[in-house]
Amino acid sequence: xxxxxxxxxxxxxxxxxxxxxxxxxxxPEQASTDAVSSQAVLPVQTGDAxxxxxxxxxxxxxxxxxxxxxxxxxxxxxxxxxVTIADPIEPxxxxxxxxxxxxxxxxxxxxxxxxxxxxxEPARISVKNFFSNMGYPARFxxxxxxxxxxxxxxxxxxxxxxxxxxxGGLMDPAAGKSLxxxxxxxxxxxxLGVYGVGHGLYIVWPFFGPSxxxxxxxxxxxxxxxxxxxxxPWYVSPGVLGFEAINATSLRIGEYESLIGAAIxxxxxxxxxYIQYRMKAVNARKAKSxxxxxxxxxxxxxDTSRTEK
Amino acid sequence: xxxxxxVFSLLIIFILSVPAYAGTPTVAVDKTVxxxxxxxxxxxxxxxxxxxxxxEKLRVIxxxxxxxxxxxxxxxxxxxxxxxxxxxxxxxxxxEQVLERAYLDKILDYSNEKIIFYKEDTxxxxxxxxxxxxxxxxxxxPIFYRMIxxxxxxxxxxxxxxxxxxxxxxxxxxxxxxxxxxxxxxxQTLRKKVKAQ
Numbered sequence: 001x002x003x004x005x006x007x008x009x010x011x012x013x014x015x016x017x018x019x020x021x022x023x024x025x026x027x028p029e030q031a032s033t034d035a036v037s038s039q040a041v042l043p044v045q046t047g048d049a050x051x052x053x054x055x056x057x058x059x060x061x062x063x064x065x066x067x068x069x070x071x072x073x074x075x076x077x078x079x080x081x082x083v084t085i086a087d088p089i090e091p092x093x094x095x096x097x098x099x100x101x102x103x104x105x106x107x108x109x110x111x112x113x114x115x116x117x118x119x120x121e122p123a124r125i126s127v128k129n130f131f132s133n134m135g136y137p138a139r140f141x142x143x144x145x146x147x148x149x150x151x152x153x154x155x156x157x158x159x160x161x162x163x164x165x166x167x168g169g170l171m172d173p174a175a176g177k178s179l180x181x182x183x184x185x186x187x188x189x190x191x192l193g194v195y196g197v198g199h200g201l202y203i204v205w206p207f208f209g210p211s212x213x214x215x216x217x218x219x220x221x222x223x224x225x226x227x228x229x230x231x232x233p234w235y236v237s238p239g240v241l242g243f244e245a246i247n248a249t250s251l252r253i254g255e256y257e258s259l260i261g262a263a264i265x266x267x268x269x270x271x272x273x274y275i276q277y278r279m280k281a282v283n284a285r286k287a288k289s290x291x292x293x294x295x296x297x298x299x300x301x302x303d304t305s306r307t308e309k
Numbered sequence: 310x311x312x313x314x315x316v317f318s319l320l321i322i323f324i325l326s327v328p329a330y331a332g333t334p335t336v337a338v339d340k341t342v343x344x345x346x347x348x349x350x351x352x353x354x355x356x357x358x359x360x361x362x363x364x365e366k367l368r369v370i371x372x373x374x375x376x377x378x379x380x381x382x383x384x385x386x387x388x389x390x391x392x393x394x395x396x397x398x399x400x401x402x403x404x405e406q407v408l409e410r411a412y413l414d415k416i417l418d419y420s421n422e423k424i425i426f427y428k429e430d431t432x433x434x435x436x437x438x439x440x441x442x443x444x445x446x447x448x449x450x451p452i453f454y455r456m457i458x459x460x461x462x463x464x465x466x467x468x469x470x471x472x473x474x475x476x477x478x479x480x481x482x483x484x485x486x487x488x489x490x491x492x493x494x495x496x497q498t499l500r501k502k503v504k505a506q
Contacts, residue, residue: 083477121447125447128447251447251448252448254418258411258412258415261411261506262407262408262411263478264407264483265485269478272473272477272478272481272482276473276474277471277473280472281472
């Protein structure tokens with residue numbers, strides 16, 4: 001008798017345990033059939049009782065829309081990501097945004113598309129690797145300044161291996177499975193961010209795009225630390241820069257379009273995407289830093305973002 | 310005998326409960342992604358004429374996977390209260406169309422890139438972030454799905470692409486419009502957007 005009781009209990013518990021899985025599998029189908037059936041039933045009902053039928057389904061639906069809850073998501077687990085940036089020079093920025101937009105659609109994209117049809121993808125990836133390898137000094141210095149010594153070591157290892165065995169940086173054997181030395185995605189603007197320097201204000205530079213005084217440091221610093229900018233004669237380096245931009249664009253055609261296409265106000269969408277992206281990057285670097293890592297790391301970031309308002 | 314039976318039954322419960330609890334949100338996303346891929350890879354739907362059928366099928370999957378209400382509310386936050394129920398309904402509907410038009414063609418462009426689910430972050434009892442990435446020859450795109458448990462189903466309420474949260478991105482845009490505009494003006498902008506797309 002007891003066995004039967006325990007068996008029944010076991011059965012109940014098993015079904016309880018399995019409920020979530022079962023629901024996931026069954027619910028969508030149920031939901032879709034419900035939707036279909038209510039749609040299918042509607043016209044039939046309208047024939048019988050035209051006054052009653054439209055109100056019935058809408059009542060059920062509008063319940064959800066009528067709710068007068070206070071939707072304050074400040075206490076959410078993701079609340080710390082609420083980021084804003086001051087934008088006192090918005091008219092200028094909007095103008096520059098338009099200039100960059102035109103430049104992309106009228107110049108950069110057509111050229112990159114032509115380049116894409118001529119040069120196969122593996123070659124373009126190699127070109128990208130080469131330029132990325134040349135960015136080593138800036139990344140190495142940033143890692144050091146952030147007291148991320150393992151990152152600095154990884155960067156040095158990558159540079160040595162890729163330059164020697166990767167045909168001057170065209171290949172990326174260091175990131176392969178056996179070595180697994182991944183590129184340290186960092187720059188000087190992030191370094192300042194790790195130190196606690198805020199964005200200040202939003203600036204859109206022609207050609208370089210969304211930035212801030214803090215992040216402009218990386219635009220300047222990266223140029224100074226970029227071996228290719230010391231080429232002689234002087235006009236070579238803008239040419240190199242342009243080629244790099246075309247090559248990079250050829251690998252990402254469609255990304256800018258989809259961001260702009262989905263946006264209600266493309267300028268605001270870009271600004272917010274930029275600020276979210278940079279903040280995550282700075283937080284990720286902060287977590288890697290030896291000296292600047294503290295348990296309140298995420299709190300201090302919230303504070304700086306608040307003061308930016 | 311009795312003891313053994315109890316131990317045995319406990320063991321069964323533990324074994325069976327582990328996958329059910331640990332895997333549910335990821336399993337839900339993974340299942341949905343597989344359904345999407347099945348539609349995209351369906352040899353019967355390869356011809357360009359079948360594009361509309363594909364879109365229709367994807368729309369059904371989207372409805373199962375996303376919690377549009379939660380998504381819309383989160384983008385409007387406190388502004389939600391300024392909307393009348395009818396305006397809310399129109400807003401949810403228009404917003405859905407904007408997203409559909411912007412992203413559906415992107416999904417149809419899919420060409421066998423690898424999709425990897427690698428992590429699941431539990432935030433609260435009913436909120437989870439499922440982390441995945443799309444791997445192409447030249448880059449990796451991290452895509453995180455934020456999910457909420459409602460009535461026993463995990464539904465997506467925010468998508469974070471390359472560290473940019475869609476909900477927050479739209480929230481700033483809507484906030485800007487509603488700061489000195491009325492809900493009707495926002496709806497008008499959305500209507501225009503849908504027409505232009």
